[in-house]
Amino acid sequence: MDNGSSPGAQGSGAxxxxxxxxxxxxxxxxxxxxxLLARGERYGLELAEELGxxxxxxxxxxxxxxxxxxxxxxxxxxxxxSQTGARTRRYYAITPGGVEQLAVFVxxxxxxxxxxxxxxxxxx
Numbered sequence: 001m002d003n004g005s006s007p008g009a010q011g012s013g014a015x016x017x018x019x020x021x022x023x024x025x026x027x028x029x030x031x032x033x034x035x036l037l038a039r040g041e042r043y044g045l046e047l048a049e050e051l052g053x054x055x056x057x058x059x060x061x062x063x064x065x066x067x068x069x070x071x072x073x074x075x076x077x078x079x080x081x082s083q084t085g086a087r088t089r090r091y092y093a094i095t096p097g098g099v100e101q102l103a104v105f106v107x108x109x110x111x112x113x114x115x116x117x118x119x120x121x122x123x124x
Contacts (some may be wrong), residue, residue, distance in 0.1 A: 026062065029062070030101075030105070031105035032094075033047060033066065034056075034070075034075065034076075034102040034105065035102060035106075036051070036107075041079075042091065043089040044060075044064060044067060045093070051063075067092060070092075073097075074098075075098035075101050076094055077122070078095070
């Protein structure tokens with residue numbers, strides 16, 4: 001099976017596992033951000049902390065560019081808030097388009113998860 005690596009390239013099992021986990025997290029990160037924002041607006045660091053607490057770690061290097069793409073796509077909107085004595089924060093809120101995208105994500109996730117589980121079980 002072609003794993004996309006160059007001939008002769010080898011990595012440890014742990015490295016491969018980390019890469020798989022990272023790719024899966026990246027693939028679901030947008031949907032997870034939308035799910036959190038569906039519960040209420042949040043600022044970027046708050047999103048990163050909540051995702052990290054769920055084992056869906058999102059570094060600033062991946063989260064902020066994703067939020068910018070989501071804003072450009074009309075899935076989230078932003079507002080700046082500066083409280084007395086606190087630094088200015090950009091808050092993110094889900095838009096109606098984001099709600100629709102979240103519904104598609106949820107539906108798709110629920111459709112493919114059992115299929116993946118079935119395939120995994122067939123390998124045992």
